[in-house]
Amino acid sequence: MFSNPYLSVLIIAVVTVVFIVVCSYGLGSVARWAVRMRGASPKQQESAFAGYFFAAPWIVGFIIFVIVPLSFSLYWSFTDFRIGSGSVASWKGLENYRDILFNDEGFRASVVNTLYLTVIGLPLQMGVALFLAVLLNQRRPGERVFRMAFYLPVILGFNTAVLLCWRLMLNTGTGIINQIIREVSIAVPLFGYLTRALIYGQEIITGFFLGLNTGKYNLLMRVLEAGFPADNRVPLWVQSPLWTKMSVILLMVWGCGTMMLIFLAGLNNIPKELHEAAEVDGATGWQKFWKISFPLLTPYIFYNLVVGLISSLQIFEPIFVLYRDNEPIVSSTISMVYYLWQASFSHFEIGYGSAISWVILVIILVFTLIQFRLQDRWVTYDVY
Amino acid sequence: MNKKLFTLLSVLVLASLVLTACGGAADEPKTLKIYLLDYTPDTIAWLKSDINPAFEAAHPGVTVEITEGSWSGWDTTFAGFFAAGEGPDIINLGSEMNTLYGENLADMESYLGAGAWDEISNFGPALENAKYEGKLRGLPIFTAPRYVFCRTDLATGALPPQNFADWISFAEANSVVDPATNSLTQQALVPVDAGSMADWQWWLLVFYSLGGELYKADGSPNFDSAEALATTQFLLDMRQATYGPAADAVGNLPTGQGSVIDVDDATGKDNGAVCLAHSGWAAPAFDRPVWENISIEPFHGDPANFPNSRPVVLAFNDWLAVADYSQNKELAAEWLKMTFSKEANHKWNETMGLIPARNDAQYGYVADSPQLQREAELAAEYGVGFAGIKEAAKLSTIMQDALGKLITEELTPQEVNDTIQQQYSDALGE
Numbered sequence: 001m002f003s004n005p006y007l008s009v010l011i012i013a014v015v016t017v018v019f020i021v022v023c024s025y026g027l028g029s030v031a032r033w034a035v036r037m038r039g040a041s042p043k044q045q046e047s048a049f050a051g052y053f054f055a056a057p058w059i060v061g062f063i064i065f066v067i068v069p070l071s072f073s074l075y076w077s078f079t080d081f082r083i084g085s086g087s088v089a090s091w092k093g094l095e096n097y098r099d100i101l102f103n104d105e106g107f108r109a110s111v112v113n114t115l116y117l118t119v120i121g122l123p124l125q126m127g128v129a130l131f132l133a134v135l136l137n138q139r140r141p142g143e144r145v146f147r148m149a150f151y152l153p154v155i156l157g158f159n160t161a162v163l164l165c166w167r168l169m170l171n172t173g174t175g176i177i178n179q180i181i182r183e184v185s186i187a188v189p190l191f192g193y194l195t196r197a198l199i200y201g202q203e204i205i206t207g208f209f210l211g212l213n214t215g216k217y218n219l220l221m222r223v224l225e226a227g228f229p230a231d232n233r234v235p236l237w238v239q240s241p242l243w244t245k246m247s248v249i250l251l252m253v254w255g256c257g258t259m260m261l262i263f264l265a266g267l268n269n270i271p272k273e274l275h276e277a278a279e280v281d282g283a284t285g286w287q288k289f290w291k292i293s294f295p296l297l298t299p300y301i302f303y304n305l306v307v308g309l310i311s312s313l314q315i316f317e318p319i320f321v322l323y324r325d326n327e328p329i330v331s332s333t334i335s336m337v338y339y340l341w342q343a344s345f346s347h348f349e350i351g352y353g354s355a356i357s358w359v360i361l362v363i364i365l366v367f368t369l370i371q372f373r374l375q376d377r378w379v380t381y382d383v384y
Numbered sequence: 385m386n387k388k389l390f391t392l393l394s395v396l397v398l399a400s401l402v403l404t405a406c407g408g409a410a411d412e413p414k415t416l417k418i419y420l421l422d423y424t425p426d427t428i429a430w431l432k433s434d435i436n437p438a439f440e441a442a443h444p445g446v447t448v449e450i451t452e453g454s455w456s457g458w459d460t461t462f463a464g465f466f467a468a469g470e471g472p473d474i475i476n477l478g479s480e481m482n483t484l485y486g487e488n489l490a491d492m493e494s495y496l497g498a499g500a501w502d503e504i505s506n507f508g509p510a511l512e513n514a515k516y517e518g519k520l521r522g523l524p525i526f527t528a529p530r531y532v533f534c535r536t537d538l539a540t541g542a543l544p545p546q547n548f549a550d551w552i553s554f555a556e557a558n559s560v561v562d563p564a565t566n567s568l569t570q571q572a573l574v575p576v577d578a579g580s581m582a583d584w585q586w587w588l589l590v591f592y593s594l595g596g597e598l599y600k601a602d603g604s605p606n607f608d609s610a611e612a613l614a615t616t617q618f619l620l621d622m623r624q625a626t627y628g629p630a631a632d633a634v635g636n637l638p639t640g641q642g643s644v645i646d647v648d649d650a651t652g653k654d655n656g657a658v659c660l661a662h663s664g665w666a667a668p669a670f671d672r673p674v675w676e677n678i679s680i681e682p683f684h685g686d687p688a689n690f691p692n693s694r695p696v697v698l699a700f701n702d703w704l705a706v707a708d709y710s711q712n713k714e715l716a717a718e719w720l721k722m723t724f725s726k727e728a729n730h731k732w733n734e735t736m737g738l739i740p741a742r743n744d745a746q747y748g749y750v751a752d753s754p755q756l757q758r759e760a761e762l763a764a765e766y767g768v769g770f771a772g773i774k775e776a777a778k779l780s781t782i783m784q785d786a787l788g789k790l791i792t793e794e795l796t797p798q799e800v801n802d803t804i805q806q807q808y809s810d811a812l813g814e
Contacts, residue, residue, distance in 0.1 A: 083467045084488040106785065172635025173567030182565070203631070210794060219794050222631035230632075232566040239579050239636050241792045324456060327784035328580035328791065345463040346777050 023060045028053030077355035083348040096355035107356065109213035109331065110339035111363075113245060116209045117335065118312040121249040125312075126304055129256040130297075133263035134289065147264075151257035158251070163321040170237035170247060178234040196229040203242045210241065210332060238322055241332030248333055251318040259304045266300035267293060298379045306371055313364050316341065336360050413445045416715050418704075419461075419472035421453050426735040428452060434731075435723050442722075446715060459777065465707065473710040474719065477522070479513045479700045479769070480776040486516030490706040493519050495717030503742075506726065510701040510741040513771040522705035523724045524741035526733050529697035529763045530576070530589055530683075533645055533667050534659040537677040538570070544659070544679070547693075548618050548686040555625035558658045567635030571626060574644050574657040579636045581623045582791050584783035585770070586661065588698065591615040592768045593685030595692025599774075604814045607805035611690060616790060616797040618686070623791050630792045643668040645678065663700060670737060670753050680758045682766040699767040701741060739763065778811040 031052035032045045040048070052059075077096055081089035100107050132150050136143055156162050169175050185192030200223075207220035223242070237247045270293055278288050316337040323330040334342075340360065344353030416439075420428070428450065436448040451472060453461055465471030466488045477485065497520055498504055504511070510524035534543045540558055545551040551573070558572035577583035588598075596611035606612060627633045640648045640655035646668040647654055660666060661683065668674050685693030704723075706716045722728065730745035737753075739760050740746055750756045773779060786803045789795040795803065 083463060084485060168639060171639055173562070173565045173569075174638035178565075178635075207631075210792065214789060214794050216794055216799075219630060219792050222629065222793055226629070226631040230566075232563060233632075234566060234635070236633060236635060240630070240633055241788060242630075327584075327780070328577060328582045328788040331785040331788045332792070341460075342781060345460045346781065348463060348466075348777075350467075 020057050020060065024053045024056035027056040027059065073354040073357060076351045077358050079351045080349075081351040081354075083350055089351060092351070096352050097359065099352070100355055100359055105213075106331075106334075107336070107339055107359075110334050110336045112209055112212045113333055114313055114315065114335045116206075116245050117248060117252070117315055117333075118309060120205075120245075121252045122305075122308050122312045124249060125252050125256045126259060126301070126308060128253050129259035129304070130263050130301075132256070132260045133267055134293075136260070136264055137267040147261075150260055153255045154257040158317045158321045160321075166251065166322065167238060170250075172234060172236050172239055175237070177237070181234055192231070196231075196233055199229050199233055199235060202235075202246060206242045206245060209245070239329075241329050244323065244329055244333040247322060248315070248318045251322070252312070252315070255318075259308065262300055262304055263297065266297045270296050295380050299381055302371070302375055302379045306368060309367055309371065310364055313360070313367065336363070413447060414712060414715065415447045415449050416474070416712055416719055417472040418448065418450045418474040418719070419453055419476055420450060421455050421458055421476040421702075423452070424736055427732060430731060430735055431723070435719075435728060439719055439722055443715065443718065448719065466709075469709045471707060471709070473712045473716045474522070474704050474706055477703055477705050479703075479771045480773045482513055482516045482521065482705075482771055483774055484776050485705070486521065488708050489516060489521035490708045490710060490713050490716075491519045492521055492706055492713070492717060492720075495714060496520050496523065496720065501721060503721070503725070506742045506744045508741060508743045509767065509769065510699070510703070513701055513769060514703045514705070522703050523720050524701045524703040525724075525729070526736070526738040526741055527699055527701050527763055527767070528663040528665065528738055529699040529759065529767055530585070530661060530663055531667075531697050531759060531762060532659055532661050532681045532683050534679050534681065535645060535654075535657070535674075535677055536679055538654065538658045544681040544684065546684050547688040548614070548621070549688065551618070552621050552625050554659075555622050559626045561634050565635060568626070568637050568656065570654070570656050570658060571637050571644075573622065573626070573659045573661060574637075575661040578644065578657075580788065580791050581626060582619050582787040584780055584787065585698070587615055587619060587783060587787060588770070589661070589683055589696060590618055590685075592698065593683045593693060593696040594690045595685070595694060603812075605805055605808045605812065607801045607808065612801050613797060614686065614690065616787075616800050619787065620790055620793075620797055642672075646672055646674050664738060664755075664759055665736070667755075670755050675755060680755065680762065682762055695766045696768050697762050697766045698770050699763055700770050703741075775808075775811050779808055782807045782811065 028049040028051075032049040035048040036045050076089060078091060078093060079089035080092050080096075136147055136150070169177050172178055181195055185195055203223045204220065207223045208217070211217035211220050219242070235246065236243045237250075238244065274292050274296075275288055278292055283291070314337050315335045319330070319333055319335055319338050320341075323333060330338075336356070337360065340353055340356040343349045343356055431450060436450070439448055440446055453476075455478075462475065462485065465475070466485070482489075494500055496504060504520075507524065508527065510527045511520075514520060514522045514524050532544055536543060538558070539554075541554050542550070545554045555572040558570065559568060560570035561567065562569045571578065573581075575581055575583065575586040577586070591598075591611055594611040594614060596609060596615065597606055600606050627636075637644065637656040640646075640653075641650055642648065642655065643660070643666060644655045644657040645660040667678070682695035682697045684695050687693040704720060706713055706720075710716055723732070724742065726742060726744050729740045729742045730748060733740040733745070734749050737749075737756070739750060739756060746760060750760060782804055786795065786800045786807075789803075790797065790800045
């Protein structure tokens with residue numbers, strides 16, 4: 001705005017404060033006027049003024065940073081707006097939506113990939129989180145250290161150092177994960193056999209999903225033709241399109257710390273008397289978990305399911321950090337939000353990208369509504 | 385309460401008015417902002433210690449500010465600059481980005497064109513990559529062609545392979561798999577993206593080596609040509625000769641220290657590549673002993689089957705462009721002139737061991753280094769530009785997507801090319 005950046009920042013800050021004060025005063029006055037019109041007493045009018053005056057900064061922020069961008073996004077979704085095209089956005093009606101839903105194979109592939117990550121990744125993530133929570137709930141020595149260790153990935157997030165570590169760990173030949181698999185397989189042949197069975201099963205499932213993307217099942221057929229994996233086969237983690245999605249799931253599971261804490265809170269809330277009574281009746285540890293803890297954890301499972309489903313339907317970061325620089329295989333794991341990012345910020349097609357974002361919103365809404373509708377059938381709130 | 389509020393409001397409005405008045409002073413200092421991507425610490429240190437102080441001394445009141453970014457995620461960053469119409473005055477772009485961002489870049493002909501700056505005639509062919517619609521948008525820093533570097537001490541068979549069949553045989557003979565880990569310990573050829581061996585830039589290099597043209601005479605894409613099909617088939621054959629079939633592929637090379645074609649000092653073992661099809665910056669540093677055993681060649685295409693084949697090195701370059709939203713275009717041009725003088729362009733590239741874009745800056749370390757000398761000769765003789773690609777970002781996405789399905793054998797080479805042809809035609813509005 002001004003050539004001196006410090007002065008510019010100072011002026012912007014002052015103008016912002018003035019703007020907020022004016023908006024607050026204005027909103028408070030409108031509220032006072034509105035209640036006065038309804039015959040409120042002077043005290044009620046003052047209360048209305050004060051309430052809206054102090055709430056105004058948030059309300060104004062919400063309007064500016066949420067409502068206005070949402071409105072623009074909705075408008076752009078009906079246009080061909082493209083950054084840097086040198087032309088203004090022109091109205092296209094429902095054409096973007098029609099293309100996304102009926103013509104865009106890339107978006108269809110991203111939906112299939114996202115569903116894979118949700119259907120397979122989310123239950124795994126929740127299962128591991130629950131398992132860790134149950135372990136930590138045993139009150140063994142070092143519980144706090146382990147709690148911190150399991151939560152650490154959430155704090156670390158997916159930064160460059162983490163990405164590099166994962167890439168090294170997932171290297172097919174020398175990565176520590178495959179090294180462990182190899183060593184344990186040699187020491188315990190049954191483990192090796194089970195691992196290869198898992199590899200085979202995983203590759204068949206992924207081959208099927210990749211076939212859904214293209215409508216051709218060549219790869220699935222080849223996997224079946226190749227037969228049961230040889231003794232020295234290990235997962236080709238970030239290298240093969242057959243393993244790209246599973247690598248993302250591994251990162252999802254690694255970041256299950258928040259779910260684990262919620263489960264842990266749920267386990268702590270279960271009345272001890274119930275377990276004590278079950279012990280008196282001779283219940284085993286598994287019976288106590290399955291018949292008492294698990295049903296009483298269902299509200300927490302429901303919460304994690306809703307939040308986890310929304311999160312996995314919006315998955316972006318793990319794919320971005322793992323495959324951003326490995327483009328020929330990124331299409332095998334591209335998610336809906338990655339596709340949205342690609343359209344908006346790589347191809348600059350803001351209109352089309354906006355339409356994708358609204359389609360994603362509807363998909364997430366539908367899934368969430370279904371979950372809320374079904375919760376009565378399995379979620380127990382009796383004790384709470 | 386109202387009275388106090390109005391008092392506060394008045395004070396703030398007055399303060400802002402006073403400060404606004406101060407902001408209008410004519411002799412306000414200016415900041416020239418420059419955004420660079422992944423340059424070496426030596427380069428940045430030199431710019432900050434030599435170029436910027438000299439520029440600031442010559443332009444009192446101007447401060448030069450360098451921001452360092454990364455090629456990972458650059459497109460999101462640039463999208464933000466252009467969407468906001470605000471950001472650095474000078475941005476760092478790659479070869480193919482002249483068409484991608486052209487409309488958002490300033491026409492710098494009046495500052496840097498032949499009529500305004502004599503020295504522009506000293507720039508080599510890389511200057512074309514810094515133009516959009518025939519107008520200069522900035523200046524190129526270096527030329528970094530993609531060569532084929534080969535380890536003569538590791539290779540079995542004649543080097544370099546002269547046609548596609550030779551390359552396939554070479555890949556089969558020179559790729560070594562460790563049965564214990566079911567992974568490669570030696571890879572015959574490491575092109576851009578070693579794992580997939582199917583990056584779009586590698587595809588384009590092979591395609592150009594067959595004499596292929598990206599567009600037909602009417603401007604439509606040429607992915608339905610015989611050269612395009614042969615290229616796609618070659619990529620698949622090479623991938624399979626190296627990694628085996630998709631459903632039973634072996635693991636990739638382990639990550640080593642330094643260039644993939646070098647020797648790991650820590651272990652004394654080779655990093656695993658026999659040949660590397662990449663830019664010079666992916667090759668070992670010039671003082672490494674391994675250079676005794678490295679040859680530098682162009683990619684020869686497939687003269688046995690395609691008579692128009694020609695040796696090719698795909699010439700990439702980085703360049704600095706001036707954004708159209710910049711309020712400091714003249715200052716930006718002055719900074720570019722200073723930074724792209726003969727000596728400065730030479731020095732900049734010396735810090736990175738690359739070939740300067742200015743012909744007259746190719747002296748000293750360029751002439752003294754047999755490797756750079758060879759690279760410069762090959763670039764001059766066989767260089768093909770990586771520019772002028774319409775809708776480059778979309779083509780990249782379309783090709784990467786289709787080539788990804790090639791290596792998994794989800795699509796046949798013919799289907800891959802049909803897909804690219806169809807989708808790219810749609811993207812171009814054909």
